[in-house]
Amino acid sequence: MHIINLILGLLATAHLAHGNQKVLGQGAGLTLKIEPVNVSIRNRFANSTLFGVFNIGQVRDLLNGTSHRLLDIEETGSRNPFCAGTAKLGDDSSSTGFRATVADYTNGRTIHVSGDAFEPASYFTAAESNIQPHPSLDEIAEAAAIAGFSANAIAYATMPPIIETQLPNGTSHRVLNIIAREPHDDRFTPLHVNMFNRTATKAPVANQNTAPTCDAPNDAGAPVTPRGTPGTVRVTILAGATTLWTLEVVRPSVSSGSAGSGVELRYVYYKGKKVLHRAHVPILNVEYKEPAASCGPTYRDWQNDETAFTCAAPADVAGAPGFRVCSSPSRTIVDPPYQDGGNFNGVSFYVDAAAGGEVVIRSQLRAGWYRYTSEWRLAADGTMRPRFGFGGVLLQYNACVCVKHHHHAYWRLDFDIDTPTGNLVREYNNPPIFAGTNYHDKAFEIQRPRDATRKRHWEVSNIATGAGYALIPGASDGAADAYGVGDVWVLRYHPDELDDGVVPDTREHLExxxxxxxxxxxxxxLWYAAHFLHDEAHAGNVAGGHVVGPDLKPFGSW
Known part of the structure; x- marks a missing residue:
C-alpha cells in the first residue's frame, strides 16, 4: 500500500466544519491511503478470455470472413471490496462483467459480446446493432495510415467522431471523422476515412476565413491515454485514527457507460456507513443554437479519453500508473492560465487549502476540440462536491469553440444510504408547495425541475436510521431547455440503467x-443535470467560472 500524508497543519487557517460535525483545527492532519485494485477486465483478456470471446459459435458465425476490429472492452462491474456479502442482488457489482464492442466493417454493423470473466465462454452472449460506437485510438491510427500518414503521425477523433452514412437496409459504412498531422507539421488535416472501403477524403472546414476570435487557447497536441487502460484504486481518508472516507476511484479510460463517464466513484462510505454505490457522469451533450458551418448542431460527447493536465511535484502511487498526488492544486484548462496540455494523464489527488482542506480528485478529458474537467471534492464533514468544468481549444481549421453553445452534464448518483434498499427520497420547498409542510415524499418515480425561488433541494435517507444526504443544486447549474430536457430524475434502481443507451438523437432519454x-x-x-452556456468570448468572466455541479451534504447520525 502506498501511503501519502497530507498535512493540513500547514494551512494558514483552521478547517471549519459545517453543522455539528467535528472540527479539524489547525495543526491536525489527514492521511490519504491509496492502494491499487486489480479488477481490470482487460488484464483477464490478455490471456484466454479474449480468445474465448471470438471463438464462441455465435460470434464466430457473425464475424466469419469479415473485416473487423475489437474497439473496446467495458467493465460492467466489480466485486465490492469493503463489505463482502452486501452486494446488490442481481447487480453487476456481484460479478466481474464485461461488454466487448466489435466493429464489423464488412457488414456495416456493431457486435456486442457480454459475459462474466469468471464464467466459461459458452455463457457469453452476442448481439448485433446498427449504432456505430466511438473509435478507439488504434482504429484512429489505422484511419490515419489509410489517409497516407506515417506510423508516427498525431491523430485523433473530432466532432462528431462518426459520420452517419446509413444505407437503405439499415447498415452503414463506418466513416471516421479525424484530424491528423505529421510530427514535423504544425497543421492538422481534417479527414473522413471510410473503414469499409479504406478510402479517405478531406473533410469540410468549419468557419473557414470567417471564424470568430475568442480567448480559447491553442491545441497543445497532448497525447491521449488509450481507452481501456486499466486503473482502479482504493482510497481511504483518515483524520488521525478516525476513518472518514473509503471509496474506489476508477480512471476515465475504464469508466462505465456507453461513452465513458469521467472519474467514477464506487462503494463510497463516510465514517463506515455507505453513501453511494456508484457516482459518475454517463451523459454529456452539446448543442449549438447559433448557426455555424460544420458546428453541431448537437453532439453526444465521450468521457473516456484522458488528456494531459498539470500536477505539480507529483508523487506517483506505487503499483497504480495514472494516479498521482500533487503538492499543490492540479491545473486543467479551466484554471489560470487557461492553457491546454500538461505533464500528466490520469487522475490526480490534492488538498485544496482554499476550500478548507477538501481532498480533490480530478482528471482532464478530451472530445474533439472540447476539454472537460471531471472532479470530486470530499470534505472532512462529509460534504461531497461533484464538479464538471468546460473548456475548449482553437484548431487551425476549426474555431467552433468560439461559437456560443450549451453543455449539458448528467450525474448518475446511485445512493445506498446505509443499505441498498430501505431508502426514502424527499423534496424540500420554502415557501412550501403544500400548506403546512416544506417536505413531501417521492412515492413514485418522477422528473422534477430546479426552483431557486423555493430553495428546492432533495434528500435521500435511510428510513430505519434517519441518516441521509441532501442534494443541493449549484448556483451556476443553469436551466433546462428543450434540448437539455430536465434537471432531476428520481428513479428506482435497475442494474442495466447506467445510461440511456447510444441513440441517434443525442438528447438524453431518461424518460x-x-x-x-x-x-x-x-x-x-438520482440523476442530476447541470446546464452551461459556453461562451469563450468571455472566458474566465462567467459567473461561477466554467465549472458546475451540486453539493451533497450529510444530515442525521453519521
Missing part, C-alpha cells in the same frame, strides 16, 4: 426509465 415504479423503501437513483 424511458420513468415507468411509475414505487420508490419508498426501495433502492433509489
Amino acid at each position: 424511458k426509465y420513468l415507468t411509475g415504479e414505487p420508490l419508498k423503501g426501495m433502492d433509489v437513483v
Whole structure:
C-alpha cells in the first residue's frame, strides 16, 4: 500500500466544519491511503478470455470472413471490496462483467459480446446493432495510415467522431471523422476515412476565413491515454485514527457507460456507513443554437479519453500508473492560465487549502476540440462536491469553440444510504408547495425541475436510521431547455440503467426509465443535470467560472 500524508497543519487557517460535525483545527492532519485494485477486465483478456470471446459459435458465425476490429472492452462491474456479502442482488457489482464492442466493417454493423470473466465462454452472449460506437485510438491510427500518414503521425477523433452514412437496409459504412498531422507539421488535416472501403477524403472546414476570435487557447497536441487502460484504486481518508472516507476511484479510460463517464466513484462510505454505490457522469451533450458551418448542431460527447493536465511535484502511487498526488492544486484548462496540455494523464489527488482542506480528485478529458474537467471534492464533514468544468481549444481549421453553445452534464448518483434498499427520497420547498409542510415524499418515480425561488433541494435517507444526504443544486447549474430536457430524475434502481443507451438523437432519454415504479423503501437513483452556456468570448468572466455541479451534504447520525 502506498501511503501519502497530507498535512493540513500547514494551512494558514483552521478547517471549519459545517453543522455539528467535528472540527479539524489547525495543526491536525489527514492521511490519504491509496492502494491499487486489480479488477481490470482487460488484464483477464490478455490471456484466454479474449480468445474465448471470438471463438464462441455465435460470434464466430457473425464475424466469419469479415473485416473487423475489437474497439473496446467495458467493465460492467466489480466485486465490492469493503463489505463482502452486501452486494446488490442481481447487480453487476456481484460479478466481474464485461461488454466487448466489435466493429464489423464488412457488414456495416456493431457486435456486442457480454459475459462474466469468471464464467466459461459458452455463457457469453452476442448481439448485433446498427449504432456505430466511438473509435478507439488504434482504429484512429489505422484511419490515419489509410489517409497516407506515417506510423508516427498525431491523430485523433473530432466532432462528431462518426459520420452517419446509413444505407437503405439499415447498415452503414463506418466513416471516421479525424484530424491528423505529421510530427514535423504544425497543421492538422481534417479527414473522413471510410473503414469499409479504406478510402479517405478531406473533410469540410468549419468557419473557414470567417471564424470568430475568442480567448480559447491553442491545441497543445497532448497525447491521449488509450481507452481501456486499466486503473482502479482504493482510497481511504483518515483524520488521525478516525476513518472518514473509503471509496474506489476508477480512471476515465475504464469508466462505465456507453461513452465513458469521467472519474467514477464506487462503494463510497463516510465514517463506515455507505453513501453511494456508484457516482459518475454517463451523459454529456452539446448543442449549438447559433448557426455555424460544420458546428453541431448537437453532439453526444465521450468521457473516456484522458488528456494531459498539470500536477505539480507529483508523487506517483506505487503499483497504480495514472494516479498521482500533487503538492499543490492540479491545473486543467479551466484554471489560470487557461492553457491546454500538461505533464500528466490520469487522475490526480490534492488538498485544496482554499476550500478548507477538501481532498480533490480530478482528471482532464478530451472530445474533439472540447476539454472537460471531471472532479470530486470530499470534505472532512462529509460534504461531497461533484464538479464538471468546460473548456475548449482553437484548431487551425476549426474555431467552433468560439461559437456560443450549451453543455449539458448528467450525474448518475446511485445512493445506498446505509443499505441498498430501505431508502426514502424527499423534496424540500420554502415557501412550501403544500400548506403546512416544506417536505413531501417521492412515492413514485418522477422528473422534477430546479426552483431557486423555493430553495428546492432533495434528500435521500435511510428510513430505519434517519441518516441521509441532501442534494443541493449549484448556483451556476443553469436551466433546462428543450434540448437539455430536465434537471432531476428520481428513479428506482435497475442494474442495466447506467445510461440511456447510444441513440441517434443525442438528447438524453431518461424518460424511458420513468415507468411509475414505487420508490419508498426501495433502492433509489438520482440523476442530476447541470446546464452551461459556453461562451469563450468571455472566458474566465462567467459567473461561477466554467465549472458546475451540486453539493451533497450529510444530515442525521453519521
